[in-house]
Amino acid sequence: MRFYESETKKLIARHGVGVPKSGVARTPADAERLAGELGAPVVLKAQMLAYGKARSDTVRTAATPADAAKVAAELLALDDGGRKPAGVLVEKRPAATGEWSLAFTYDGTAKKPVMIGAAEPGNVEDIADRDPSKVVRRHFSALVPFSDYLAKEMVVALGAKSPDVPKMTAAVSRLAQLFLRYDLTQLDVFSLGRLEDGSFVAIDARSDMEVEGRPRQKAILAELGIAEDDRRLVREPTPFEIEAAKIDAEDPRGVAGPVVEFDGNIGLVIGAGGGSLTLTDAVRRVGGRPANYAALGGNPSVRKAQRLTKLILSKPGVKQIAVMSNVVSNTRADLVARGVIKGVIEAGLDPAKTIAIFRVPGAWEADAAKILEKYGVEYCDRTVSISEAAKRAVDKIGR
Amino acid sequence: MAMFIRVDVDQAVIRKTPGLAAKLAESCPVKIFKAAGDGVDLVEDALDECTLCDLCMQASPEGVKVVKLYEG
Numbered sequence: 001m002r003f004y005e006s007e008t009k010k011l012i013a014r015h016g017v018g019v020p021k022s023g024v025a026r027t028p029a030d031a032e033r034l035a036g037e038l039g040a041p042v043v044l045k046a047q048m049l050a051y052g053k054a055r056s057d058t059v060r061t062a063a064t065p066a067d068a069a070k071v072a073a074e075l076l077a078l079d080d081g082g083r084k085p086a087g088v089l090v091e092k093r094p095a096a097t098g099e100w101s102l103a104f105t106y107d108g109t110a111k112k113p114v115m116i117g118a119a120e121p122g123n124v125e126d127i128a129d130r131d132p133s134k135v136v137r138r139h140f141s142a143l144v145p146f147s148d149y150l151a152k153e154m155v156v157a158l159g160a161k162s163p164d165v166p167k168m169t170a171a172v173s174r175l176a177q178l179f180l181r182y183d184l185t186q187l188d189v190f191s192l193g194r195l196e197d198g199s200f201v202a203i204d205a206r207s208d209m210e211v212e213g214r215p216r217q218k219a220i221l222a223e224l225g226i227a228e229d230d231r232r233l234v235r236e237p238t239p240f241e242i243e244a245a246k247i248d249a250e251d252p253r254g255v256a257g258p259v260v261e262f263d264g265n266i267g268l269v270i271g272a273g274g275g276s277l278t279l280t281d282a283v284r285r286v287g288g289r290p291a292n293y294a295a296l297g298g299n300p301s302v303r304k305a306q307r308l309t310k311l312i313l314s315k316p317g318v319k320q321i322a323v324m325s326n327v328v329s330n331t332r333a334d335l336v337a338r339g340v341i342k343g344v345i346e347a348g349l350d351p352a353k354t355i356a357i358f359r360v361p362g363a364w365e366a367d368a369a370k371i372l373e374k375y376g377v378e379y380c381d382r383t384v385s386i387s388e389a390a391k392r393a394v395d396k397i398g399r
Numbered sequence: 400m401a402m403f404i405r406v407d408v409d410q411a412v413i414r415k416t417p418g419l420a421a422k423l424a425e426s427c428p429v430k431i432f433k434a435a436g437d438g439v440d441l442v443e444d445a446l447d448e449c450t451l452c453d454l455c456m457q458a459s460p461e462g463v464k465v466v467k468l469y470e471g
Binding site for chain 1 (some may be wrong): 402403414429447449450467469470
């Protein structure tokens with residue numbers, strides 16, 4: 001889940017790293033008052049979850065309090081994935097005598113957290129795309145406490161000179177610690193600025209928290225005023241997605257979600273051990289257009305699989321589904337087969353024509369194969385790779 | 400209407416054993432059995448949820464038989 005910049009900065013300040021003086025304006029009048037209190041000129045940033053907008057659209061400057069009110073009115077009218085922005089962050093931008101960029105995230109290949117930095121402000125990913133030699137990386141552990149030594153190594157590698165090293169090391173170390181403490185998946189400090197007095201300030205920042213971390217992070221979420229039902233999605237859920245969430249919530253057995261709606265023609269009933277992402281990618285790689293993303297697993301009941309299947313088939317343009325998963329262990333292939341076939345029949349369709357592929361290898365696969373055979377559906381076991389299964393599905397359903 | 404599982408119950412056997420109906424209702428993880436006096440009723444909607452755990456057949460080998468409709 002995504003934090004607004006104002007919230008990210010509260011987290012950063014809570015851990016002893018400086019942030020610019022600021023306030024959140026909900027109205028143009030608020031912005032005018034804040035600009036007066038902070039002292040114009042000020043920077044105004046629309047508080048948005050959808051980052052896709054050009055930065056120039058969402059971050060503006062105002063020379064006077066009256067300007068701030070005018071700019072705030074424009075920013076508050078922007079579209080944020082079907083919502084209005086959650087206010088405007090009004091900041092007094094400090095004068096930095098040096099700027100660095102930092103990012104903390106997970107390296108999926110090394111399976112470790114990693115901090116990435118460059119000796120210039122901006123998005124580290126963009127800097128790396130332009131000139132990889134400018135970017136410094138250091139992995140660290142999610143299991144053992146973060147060591148200041150790693151931060152110092154990073155700071156020195158970023159070219160900081162000796163008077164700056166202790167304070168910058170402290171800032172980097174605190175940022176790494178808050179990244180771990182709050183289950184963040186991403187913490188970007190686009191500008192870590194050194195001020196005239198030698199202190200360091202996170203001037204522009206954003207962060208994302210692991211959704212699964214929410215139950216552990218109730219205290220800090222409450223402190224930030226984030227309600228339990230505030231899902232922080234990049235866009236508002238569609239009726240299809242709301243119905244899928246209802247199916248999942250109404251039956252405690254197994255998991256049918258998250259389900260995300262796309263514009264494609266291939267209904268996906270997929271899951272198991274990270275299989276959903278791999279399978280969605282596999283379908284796309286061979287030119288397929290998924291109608292949805294789904295994650296069916298955790299040994300769902302027959303009814304849950306049935307309702308999810310029926311829902312996916314109710315989507316306009318979806319005539320066939322691909323039922324695919326990684327090798328299942330606790331999820332039972334036969335119960336998924338029962339649910340999917342019931343869902344297809346309840347939708348008034350023929351399983352043999354509607355299920356383009358059924359590749360759910362693992363627990364109780366022999367029974368799954370018998371069930372499918374009875375309804376004229378071929379069962380694919382683990383000898384059919386995920387890539388091959390995706391290709392067969394796309395070949396049958398069409399690109 | 401169940402499509403995959405049928406459960407055959409011999410009510411005479413169930414009634415003969417005191418407490419067996421309640422045991423079947425309690426042991427089934429997907430609530431297929433509902434105690435009705437000394438016997439049991441079957442919950443039609445739950446039949447296809449059967450996980451083939453065999454607990455019912457272990458409780459009454461003579462009185463309950465679970466049949467996979469997709470076999471044979």
